[in-house]
Amino acid sequence: MAKATKKSTPEKRSPHQEQLIYERIFDVILDHKLAPGARLTEEALGEIFGVSRTIIRRVLLRLSHEGVVEIKPNRGASVTSTPVADVAQFFEARRVIEGAIMRMAAGRANIYEIDDLRSLVAEEKRYYESRTRGKGLRTSNEVHFRIAALARNEPLADMARQLISRTALIIAQYQDAAQSACAYCDHAALIDALEAGDPDKAEALMLEHIGHIHSTLHLSEESPAVDLFEIFSDEQE
Numbered sequence: 001m002a003k004a005t006k007k008s009t010p011e012k013r014s015p016h017q018e019q020l021i022y023e024r025i026f027d028v029i030l031d032h033k034l035a036p037g038a039r040l041t042e043e044a045l046g047e048i049f050g051v052s053r054t055i056i057r058r059v060l061l062r063l064s065h066e067g068v069v070e071i072k073p074n075r076g077a078s079v080t081s082t083p084v085a086d087v088a089q090f091f092e093a094r095r096v097i098e099g100a101i102m103r104m105a106a107g108r109a110n111i112y113e114i115d116d117l118r119s120l121v122a123e124e125k126r127y128y129e130s131r132t133r134g135k136g137l138r139t140s141n142e143v144h145f146r147i148a149a150l151a152r153n154e155p156l157a158d159m160a161r162q163l164i165s166r167t168a169l170i171i172a173q174y175q176d177a178a179q180s181a182c183a184y185c186d187h188a189a190l191i192d193a194l195e196a197g198d199p200d201k202a203e204a205l206m207l208e209h210i211g212h213i214h215s216t217l218h219l220s221e222e223s224p225a226v227d228l229f230e231i232f233s234d235e236q237e
Contacts, residue, residue, distance in 0.1 A: 107197025
């Protein structure tokens with residue numbers, strides 16, 4: 001009788017653990033501690049976070065799907081870099097997509113969704129006021145993600161999510177760190193327009209808001225060297 005072979009036990013997956021690592025890496029990118037072009041090695045990140053390369057690979061793949069990280073064969077992962085010449089195209093695309101989303105979403109949100117958005121804007125305000133820029137930028141993204149969901153159009157929301165994540169990276173790359181990238185006062189006005197159900201005003205405010213963000217950028221190239229261990233040890237202090 002053949003002896004049964006012992007099957008290898010797959011590594012336990014912790015969505016919470018992966019989410020925390022995803023947020024940590026995204027935050028340091030948005031804080032501009034990881035510059036465009038910086039290498040993100042699975043081995044080093046696995047050692048830093050005390051997890052396997054498999055978990056790190058999943059996190060990096062998620063970041064790559066959002067356009068924040070580039071993964072190239074035989075070269076690994078690096079922080080996405082957007083040339084100055086391409087910046088305007090991303091903001092133009094956001095105006096088209098998010099303008100349409102605001103028209104569709106106006107008047108569709110229920111009271112719980114509106115309250116949820118206002119709570120998120122309050123959280124965004126706290127991050128910016130405490131100079132926690134990475135978390136502030138990521139929370140700004142989340143405000144836009146949730147507005148996109150209100151249009152009840154999943155393909156449109158997916159396109160918006162990719163554009164919003166990519167432009168957040170552009171903001172981190174080209175905006176003065178002392179500025180508020182996505183003003184929460186603008187977000188409050190957007191939510192008011194959604195609640196009022198005025199599609200013309202909602203669209204106009206979104207276009208103005210995205211134009212405001214674009215106008216705060218200082219478009220010049222830079223790419224300082226970084227040390228992953230030093231960056232993430234600073235984050236843990």
